[in-house]
Amino acid sequence: MNILRMEKMFQGAGELTNEVTLPEAGVMRFVKMDKQFFGRQQTQASLDGPLPWVCAYIAIEPDGLWDGNGGEAVLHEGEVVGSTASVAYGHTVGKILAFAYIKPHAAQPGTRLDVVIAGEPRAAQVLGEPAYDPHSMLPRTDAALEPAQ
Numbered sequence: 001m002n003i004l005r006m007e008k009m010f011q012g013a014g015e016l017t018n019e020v021t022l023p024e025a026g027v028m029r030f031v032k033m034d035k036q037f038f039g040r041q042q043t044q045a046s047l048d049g050p051l052p053w054v055c056a057y058i059a060i061e062p063d064g065l066w067d068g069n070g071g072e073a074v075l076h077e078g079e080v081v082g083s084t085a086s087v088a089y090g091h092t093v094g095k096i097l098a099f100a101y102i103k104p105h106a107a108q109p110g111t112r113l114d115v116v117i118a119g120e121p122r123a124a125q126v127l128g129e130p131a132y133d134p135h136s137m138l139p140r141t142d143a144a145l146e147p148a149q
Contacts, residue, residue: 006097007132009057014086015099021046024101026055031082051130053082056107057127058115060096061116066118067096075114075121076106084115093131096122 013100015025020037022031023046031043060068068087073080082102090097098115106113109128113122 002086003088004089006086006099007090007092009130011055011099012086015055017085019049020053020055020101023047024051024055025051038105051104053101054104054107055085055131056082056100056102058091058098058100058113058124059092059127059131060087060098060115060117060122060124062094062096063117063120063122066136068098068115070098070119072098073116074100074102074106074124075116076102076111081106081113090131098124098130 001106002012011026016027017025022028022043028047033044033047035131051122058074067089068084070087072084072087074084076081079110082100084098084100087096087098089095098118102113107126109126111126113124115124116122
């Protein structure tokens, strides 16, 4: 299940921690700011200023040995700009996929990064859409659409 959600760019528990705000996690589409909730003031404060981190979706070149576990350093032009939160090898796309909290300037789709896995930097790129079936054009079932009896 983890691999499938990573291939479709669905964030999960590894990205939603109490160490980041809702805007940093990229989940504001689920938040109603006109309602009262615990953490509302912090959420509003983070909306009002620049975000120190954003949750980016990245593809990492595999080496066939090590995929990573989360917590790996993410580098942009040799400078550490964040770390991975969730990492999994996407069998369908043949790449390691990760969500990473990185500085906003390094989170633009197409940005080239390096991720340090098992002590070795690996080429990576920020993705702007799911690695697998980005437009959800593939069928979700083989069943024929027939009325229920």
